[in-house]
Amino acid sequence: MAAMNGGGTRRWGWGSARAEHQRADAQTAKDDAAAAFYELDTAQRDLRISIETLSAVDDSPAARKAVADFAEFGTRIDQVSQEYISVVDAHDLDRDDLDSATAARARAELGRVRQELERVRGELQRFGEGLGPLLTQAETQLARLAPAVERAKQSLLAASNALDAVRDSGLQADGLAGRLAALSPELTRLNEGAAQHGVRDTLRRAEQVVREAEAVRDEAERLPERVAEIDKRLASLRTRTQALHTRAGQVEPVLSELRRRFSAACWQDLQQVPDQAARSVRQAEEKLAEGRKARDEQRWADATAQLSTVRALLNSADEAIKAAGDRLQRLNEVSFDQTKEVEQTRFAIRDAQRLAMAGRSTPDPRHAGPLDDAVARVDRAVDGLTGRHPDYWHLLTELDAVKETVQRVVDQIRDERAAGR
Known part of the structure; x- marks a missing residue:
């Protein structure tokens, strides 16, 4: 047991x-x-x-x-x-x-x-x-966050300081002030941080604030220079307007001589030049006054726009007045001796023909055809100078057209040869 x-x-x-x-x-x-x-x-x-x-x-x-x-x-x-x-x-x-x-x-x-x-x-x-590459990229963006927000704040401060400096000089900048004030809500959101608005949106917002604030600062810093340029343009355009006013009064005597010495075909298209020139000068004077008023009221954008309109009107008047004077000069020269204009055109044709034949036994029909036609056009234009008052203007316009055709052929030949064709 x-x-x-x-x-x-x-x-x-x-x-x-x-x-x-x-x-x-x-x-x-x-x-x-x-x-x-x-x-x-x-x-x-x-x-x-x-x-x-x-x-x-x-x-x-x-x-x-x-x-x-x-x-x-x-x-x-x-x-x-x-x-x-x-x-x-x-x-x-x-x-x-x-x-x-x-x-x-x-x-x-x-x-x-x-x-x-x-x-x-x-x-x-x-x-x-x-996830390594994705996380590296994300961390890089996070590392950009704080500097980006700080850069945005510094840009806003710089823009504000530039705006204050402009105002201290006696210039108004209401438009710039309004644009800067519009960025205030964006600054509030930046201060609230990425935790509330997200990293992507915060980075985008910071970049936008920097871009817009720097634009305001640049415009504020350039405003005194811009005002000086407006004043300079006002004076220059006023002088030019006065000069064109005088020149516009000289168009009618030019037309009278054209009517007296040349056929209607030589001057008919210029009949409206005196009225057109006078109207453009008158409109320019009105816009110039509006530009001066805008400048005095410190509406800089309006002043600049008015001065651009003045310049366009004066250019139009200047071209019309110049066209009448140039027409008379060219007609005088060709009526005295048309040989010079004709020979210059024929020389251009011959030069193009030599280029077309260079290195070839026969010319390319694409080149020869227009050049042969150019020779015939010159001959017809010269033969058309008949009667007591020949149409010299038709001769000149035909010669100009022939020169343009010849130049196109020359350019075509050179382009083709450069391309190895």
């Missing part, structure tokens, strides 16, 4: 030791699983910071896909984490009556869930490593 009891005692002691060993192994498995759970949770939280940064900065398709993929990881992590918690809750390793089989089963299940936790963490780690 004693022997049996002794033997029984040994078997019980061996079984108890085995159960304790299994309990210890299960506890080790539980600790390992807890460590794996903690590491996965830590990796997820660390990567979430990066994803939030990416989401705030980058709106590209690649960034949006990364955010979506991380959300899918979140679902998988929740699933494996819930499985881990369920396994831990299912096994009380501190029970006094924990048998070896139960401990072994707990160890196995805890080992399995640990492996699953580690597998998901490994996939999450590889996913995070693949």
Whole structure:
């Protein structure tokens, strides 16, 4: 009996030791699983910071896909984490009556869930490593944020100072002041920060503020020079208007001589020049007065616009007056001796013909045709000088047209040869 009891005692002691060993192994498995759970949770939280940064900065398709993929990881992590918690809750390793089989089963299940936790963490780690380029770009934008906002504030301050300096000099700059005031809400949003408005929008807003504030500052700094230029143009255009007023009165005598000495075809198209010139000069004087008033009222943009109109009107009058004088001069010259104009045109034709034949035994019909036609046109124009009052103006316009045709042929030949054709 004693022997049996002794033997029984040994078997019980061996079984108890085995159960304790299994309990210890299960506890080790539980600790390992807890460590794996903690590491996965830590990796997820660390990567979430990066994803939030990416989401705030980058709106590209690649960034949006990364955010979506991380959300899918979140679902998988929740699933494996819930499985881990369920396994831990299912096994009380501190029970006094924990048998070896139960401990072994707990160890196995805890080992399995640990492996699953580690597998998901490994996939999450590889996913995070693949985000390297996107995160680098996002971090670069974040690094730009503070300097960009500061640059915007400094640009606004510089614009404000430039505007104050202009006003201190006695000049008004209401338009610039209004543009600067319109940037005030943008400054408020910049001060509220990227946390409220996002990194992308804040960077865009800062760049816009810099651009517009610098434009205001530049215009404010150039305003004194602009005013001086307006004053200079006012004086210059006033002098020119007076001169053209005098010249406009000289057109009628020119037309009288044209009527007296040449056929109607030589001057008919100039009949309206005196009225046109006088009307343009009169309108220029009116616009000049409006420009002076705008300048006195410091409406700089209006003053500049009026002076541009004055200049256009004076150019129109000047061209019309000049056209009448040039017509008389050219007609005088050609009526005295048309040989010079005709020979110049024929020389241009011959020169083009030599160019067309250079390196060829026969000319290209595309070149020869227009040049042959040019010769015939000159001959017809010269033969047309008949009667008491020949149409010298027709001769001149024909010769001018022939020269233009010849020049086009020359340009064509040179272009083709330059291209190797």
